[in-house]
Amino acid sequence: MNFFVTGIDTDSGKTLASAILCEFLQADYWKPIQAGLPRDTDTVESLISNSKTFFHPEHYLLKMPASPHASAKAEGKTLNISDVKVPITDNHLIIEGAGGCLVPINDQDFVIDLAATFNCSVILVADLYLGSINHTLLTANLLQQKKLNVKGIVFNGQPNPESESIILHHTKFKKLLHILPEKTINQHTVKKYVGDLKINWAD
Ligand SMILES: Nc1ncnc2c1ncn2[C@@H]1O[C@H](COP(=O)(O)OP(=O)(O)OP(=O)(O)O)[C@@H](O)[C@H]1O
Ligand SMILES: C[C@H](N)[C@H](N)CCCCCC(=O)O
Ligand SMILES: [Mg+2]
Numbered sequence: 001m002n003f004f005v006t007g008i009d010t011d012s013g014k015t016l017a018s019a020i021l022c023e024f025l026q027a028d029y030w031k032p033i034q035a036g037l038p039r040d041t042d043t044v045e046s047l048i049s050n051s052k053t054f055f056h057p058e059h060y061l062l063k064m065p066a067s068p069h070a071s072a073k074a075e076g077k078t079l080n081i082s083d084v085k086v087p088i089t090d091n092h093l094i095i096e097g098a099g100g101c102l103v104p105i106n107d108q109d110f111v112i113d114l115a116a117t118f119n120c121s122v123i124l125v126a127d128l129y130l131g132s133i134n135h136t137l138l139t140a141n142l143l144q145q146k147k148l149n150v151k152g153i154v155f156n157g158q159p160n161p162e163s164e165s166i167i168l169h170h171t172k173f174k175k176l177l178h179i180l181p182e183k184t185i186n187q188h189t190v191k192k193y194v195g196d197l198k199i200n201w202a203d
Contacts, residue, residue, distance in 0.1 A: 079105045178195060
């Protein structure tokens with residue numbers, strides 16, 4: 001099964017959540033469009049400890065840490081969504097987006113279009129800053145409008161029960177995990193969350 005990890009914004013915790021998902025499912029990992037270094041693929045590789053996960057190379061690897069459409073322009077390229085082919089694997093595949101859902105790939109397409117193209121179930125990562133209720137509900141509306149199947153939501157950051165409960169009330173998303181603010185992020189941190197994810201994962 002293919003899962004598309006999106007977030008309510010850039011830096012929401014998608015890469016960390018992806019590492020936890022890969023470790024839990026022993027899934028393969030793929031970041032089709034990387035804009036800026038370090039590569040999220042290297043980060044996930046450093047955070048997991050199972051030996052089954054395979055790391056598929058990015059289709060587009062762009063240097064500038066910016067919106068992919070702009071990073072591409074800076075390198076004199078135009079990204080073409082129909083050129084991006086999902087890797088062939090028998091394993092589960094965790095696909096990580098770039099930034100939030102409506103981050104442009106070019107003048108027509110957005111990051112979230114990859115989720116439908118690759119027939120994915122979506123996992124939404126929502127960090128809990130002031131303003132995140134609005135960003136999360138806007139993202140949820142978009143996912144619903146696009147008729148994407150949503151596996152569930154991962155909260156990240158300082159717990160905020162009022163934010164979480166109103167988000168769950170309106171979206172009806174399943175809460176898969178809450179990642180707390182961590183002083184250090186390493187393989188041990190990732191393993192710690194696998195148990196929590198296991199409890200909530202089953203349908
Ligand atoms: N719960 C947490 N505790 C401590 N640090 C965190 C936590 N979640 C994320 N971070 C840190 O915040 C930064 C952004 O997180 P991350 O790279 O996972 O975001 P992202 O959504 O993948 O961003 P991008 O859009 O660039 O792919 C990283 O340095 C990460 O280690
Ligand atoms: C550079 C960053 N870490 C991501 N790779 C790309 C984020 C693009 C965000 C664009 C935007 O929403 O304004
Ligand atoms: Mg990332």
